[in-house]
Amino acid sequence: MSTNNKEIRIGFYICHCGTNIAGVVDVDKIREFIAKKDNVVVSRNYKYMCSDPGQELIQKDIQEHRLNRIVVASCSPLLHEKTFRNTLEKAGLNPFYLQMVNVREHVAWVHSDNEKATEKAKALCNAAINRVRYNKPLEKKRVPFHQDVLIIGGGIAGIHSALILASAGKKVYLVEKKPTIGGHMAMFDKTFPTLDCAACILTPKMSAIKENKNVVLWTNSEVIKVEGYVGNFKVTIKRNPRYVREDLCIGCGQCIESCSYKEAKYPDEFNLGLSKRKPIYIPFPQAIPNSAIIDDKTCIHFKMGKCKQMCLSACERNAIDFNQKEELREIQVGAIIVATGFKIYDPQKEPEYGYGVYPNVYTSLEVERLINASGPTAGEVILRDGTKPKSIGIIHCIGSRSEKANKWCSRVCCMYSLKLAYLLKKHTHAEIYNFYIDMRTPGKMYEEFYDRLLMERVHFIRGKVAEVTDISLVKEEEGKLILRVEDTLASVIRRIPVDMVVLSVGLEPSEDTQKLAHILNIGLSAEGFFQERHPKLAPVSTFSEGIFIAGCCQGPKDIPDTVAQAGASAAEAMAMIDAGYFEIEPITAHVLDEFCSGCKSCINICPYSAISYDESKKKVFVNETLCKGCGTCSATCPSGVMKQNLFEDDQILNEIEGLLVYE
Amino acid sequence: MKYFYYPGCSLRGMGKAYEESWLKVCQKIGIHLEEIEDWNCCGSTTYLGFDEIKSLVLVSRNLAMLEKEGGSEVITPCIACYYLFNRTNHNLRDYPQLKTETNKMLQEVGLTYSGNVKVRHPLDVLVNDGWMEKISQNIEKRLERFKAVCYYGCQLLRPYCEFDNPKNPKNMDILVSLTGVDVLDYPLKTKCCGAIITSNIPEKGLELVYVLLKEARKRKADFIVVTCPLCQFNLEFQQEKIMKVYEEDVGLPILYYTQVLGLAMGISLKELGITRCLTLTPEFERSLI
């Protein structure tokens, strides 16, 4: 078979990747083994092939030894194929004469038996040498990069990303599942360690979203389908009906007042059920969009079909529209930022802590609302029976650091528990007990905040409470919630009666994470958060090019880190967009015209209708701009005339042979 | 319906009444029990403090004999036996080395054990094998005048319990309710009574029993229903002392759930072993008839 007449001169390089590869795979052995292969002119191993000196090594060899094929055995081609293609290009060689061998992700990192790993690496390298002989020079293809960006999730991360992109003049679609943006941060009272008010710093940014002409805000909406690839995503978004026209509603609240329900009856989501709302409501005063919404599950009109519809007549602007239906919108974007946040651990999974049993056991998020001046009690910390707590126990690590719940440390609980301790103390002057396992305060001014709390005469008891109970053993415990705990520093068992228990619940992936991962085809790490491309060097990228992640959907983190990631995502998306085009792999199919019999078998196979039949020539042809390079036609073509670049039959067949037959 | 049955030592000793009432109930509703022939003691948790392998062997001998008879399930009413049997299965499964060694020993007398016999408790069988209807059909006098709390104890629920929610078990409540008894909410139902300690070093464990009794009294229970012979004994035998130490009347009769079922089925107190109860006051006895 023809391999471009010219003599084939292969250079082989195996990377140590520090000890990542070399610690498992015997790189010297592989280098020696490959050196003996036909056409191999140079065979080397090197500490870091992707480093500048590593790449320069290849370039120098190409020039000195007139190499015309390069095989690099290192990490996944999905990570560094581009890097090494550039290396070839810089040395004047067509970049597609490169073949990579994935000896890190597919060998060193997954096998512990060094001998077997080396043997596997040998086979993989041999296959690449076999294959690269059949590689052909190809032209890179550029496709224009769509300039718009989709941001999924309207919490602080999504808001921040959106504003950065919008200020750079990019059109941003901000899609939020809930009726308002703001996310968890909007529910908080103060933020640690500075204790500035969450609303004061968040609401201006929320309004900015509304004001910004470059931001298209779709609340009450969900992404349901994503097609295409980087630069050219086609996204389908489902907009659930609000039954109130956002463009007309000014949030005056007349409709709410006139609702057939005289009293608010349904648990208010924003206040976590600590207060009630009507079927028509505005989530909270600063909600964006500041528009009412009708909950069709509780509204009489939707439930029974008959209602006087007082709201309809109360609205002077005729904003209420009971006929709204869910709509599907299709948009084109170049990049996607996922900022879907987190959900809190459900403490009912551990009935020992009495959440849902004893009314005075609260989650930390509920306490945020209780303390909040615009919360259900207008900032007054009172228990469900209206009394003020005189003693409060804050139990850390609920749902965190446990094989039974979530294995990870949720990173923010220590700090927010300190914050809540401080605020509760200020609000109630109660005796406050913090029960912690380890106090984790890494962060600027965080340790200092802990120090401040120690001086506030808050109790810090090192030990995890095992149980919250109302069964008293001594008189002073009667009517209280008793916390039994080992004070591990004093090595004694203590029973501490309190009026109120705060469970510092951990953070976990939000409900739809898995579904969304599926839709976007991005990975999840073991704990169920979105997987970043690299934990250190690519913390906001994913393995799907053009899709970025920011905030707690990547893992628990506090507001400063979330905002930093949001900014990073926006910048990385912008860098891609501003390049204006995106280079795609020239992996398209083409027909060996002369030999096509016009059997038409391939036409219906193509998912992109890129293949058509030329009636005059009675043969098929491929429209390469439509072709996305799946190669299905090539596998189908019964007479082998449909070729997929970079994945030609002889390339793959030789790779197969190389994996099985060596030495 | 036939089940293999392992009574265990306690049901022949201080838990005699448990076996008596259990057998009566089975007879009444048509459960046929086949006792494992020449069964030996499971060793209970005490033996675990002596030798791991031998404790596995003790249990395995019984189950190997059962397997030889073609059985694949066994009912163990005593909760200590229930735990030990389950533990044996788990350890044989989790540690292949232990399984090999255990079987080596059993082979001395021509036995082998697979580790797969399913261990059942009456609370599992009665509720999950469809016997509740049979029970209801056999109720002759409903015990509506009584209030009671159900107390499950430890080893039935921890660490192995596959048939009920170990943090909030329901099966005994359900069964006792069938008799018309008003089963009260009892948050202490999974707590430890400290039996093994209390019965040996009484001064250490009084408090546990006191709290259990006090809470039941507070809730106006007429008696406590239990499932463990050791709990039954412990809760009974400490009462006198507790009332002295705490100067508080917290005395309550302690009955097995099988006794309650039997009572409602019209079986006599004597047949159900209720007369063996240490806390059986004449008034209570009268109220039962």
Next chain:
Amino acid sequence: MSSKPKVAFYWCASCGGCEEAVVDLAEDILEVVKLVDIVFWPVAMDFKKRDVEALPDKSINIAFINGAIRTSEQEEIAYLLREKSQLIIAFGSCACFGGIPALANLYSKFEVLNDVYIESPTVDNAAKFLPQTTSIDNNGKQIELPEFYSQVRALDEIISVDYYLPGCAPTPKLIANTINMLLGDNLPTAGSTLLPDIALCEECPRKDSKPTDLSITEYKRICENLVDPEKCLLAQGFLCMGPITRSGCEALCIKGNMPCTGCLGPTSRVVDFGAKAVSMFASLSSGKNEEEIEKNYAQVMDPVGTFYRYHLSKSLLRGKLERGI
């Protein structure tokens, strides 16, 4: 000695149809005979092996060998002809790919012999004799007989072949063309198949009736269904091998309202005829889930027989893997 090119014909494991095809040249054969000197043609003329052995090496210009190699005798003659000939032509599908005889590679040698000599209903062999490699002739002398091999092999598995002319049998027109070509001055590249390297659809008279959105919901068998004489057979659901098979036969079978069975073999770019056939037919299936797909394939009773009718010797797997001796 005549200066005319010397030509040999030999017949290995085949039905004899290829020999018929030569004879089928009819009057044209006389033209051929005029041009060449036939030195070996056991089926038609009385030559002995020793006559060939007596010839100097490479003295035969062209040897046409048809049939696959199944016995040691065929192997021996193939070697002999290779020594004595300048060009060897694998003539017909059996010589090229193993042909129909190669389907026996799904069975062991014993199964084949047992079936032919013992089990077959028309056989009277009470003593259950099977062919032997030695025997005693009428004079009491021990003679050696050819060995029946465990495999059916294509000719090029035994000797190197210069040109291939597949076909079951090659059409008279193809034979005539080939002979003319070989007698001419411009010989094609060594090792090539003397047929266009393009699939049969190219010359199929029904090509235009094939839709571009072909999707098959049911594969039909020709013996059970009526055939539309105008429409593309594949579009009707028949397993027509035309798209996989070389052209050159002028679609004779299709003109006779029969689907192509693939006797001319694959084009040069295909490694394994049957695998490619599977790939194409499966790609055209309309099934969306496993159940539908299985239903789709219900009528494909004998995939190997269907997709490798002529090619089993040259398939990547060569035959059934476990079949004893």
Next chain:
Amino acid sequence: MAQELPNKSVIYERQLDVNFADLMQSMPGGENLRRCIQCGTCSATCPFSHVMDYTPRKIIYLIREGFKEEVMSSFTPWLCASCFSCRVRCPKEIKITDLMYLIKREAIKNNHYPPKTPIVSLTKESVKMIHKNGRISEGYLMGIVLLKVSFLKLLRMSGLGLKMLLTGRFPLIPEKIKRHGELKKILAFSNKK
């Protein structure tokens, strides 16, 4: 009651047994021992932790650091009621109850346990009885144990014994299995090893 670490002197490394934790970890049930994060959930949930000299959490810590002497002479394992509360609550899935059995086994094997512990006697006597009869008769067992621990106590408890006897819950003839030679043979085999 609580026996504290000797806090009058510095503990030198040579006083500790560096292999103790490995030994415990190598036995079935001890696997997760080193994963302990010292949260104290076990002690907080343990019904007897308040009367133990070392809480379960501390026992795990002492094992990990090689305080073998302190562990072996601690009352803690002998006060464990096998209620498994700790076992099901431990966030790191340490089988704490099994760990207590491990310690008890070590103690009985090496005759190394705190003095006058009734449960030690109970264990020893019950094992003896099982080996002899194949079954346990609780009445006898308790009698023997009490006799060993304190004759006075036995006298005090005799009222109870009588009651149990009267209600037929302490049978007069100890139960015995039929083929107890078989059991002996099996158990003897393990001793050979």
Next chain:
Amino acid sequence: MSEQNWEPKIIAFFCNWCTYTAADLAGVSKLSYAPNVKIIRVMCSGRVDPQFVLYAFANGADGVLIGGCHPGDCHYSEGNYKTLRRISLLKKMLTQFGIEDDRMRLEWISGAEGEKVKTVINEMTENIRKLGPLNIPEKFITWDRELEKRNRGSEYKLRV
């Protein structure tokens, strides 16, 4: 090759978007699995030509694993359906050749399912180990020994 030292040789074709990514994820997550599967990257499982499968078997593979996106999730709409269709028919044919069903496996593994890569690879390795070696190249040599007896060994080699 001695039976004792024999290790299953499995060739895998993983689609670039889902399964290959998942295998990378398994690597990044440092999941440990059997070293017997060697992965070839294709853009879509639809590229897998039955010829590749037979070629792998013919060259000594004991098993072939094909990994694609879940139905409905294919990066290329429905390349994976085509794979399913091909593999079903191919399996039917392989049975006739005497190749067991378990030697060819088609799995849907999304980019998020690193753990599944591990399970599937380990399972497949164990299944093949149970089936034993297929070892076609050696079979071919055995078959051709009848020719070698006459010292006229053919130079039969696989064509590419």
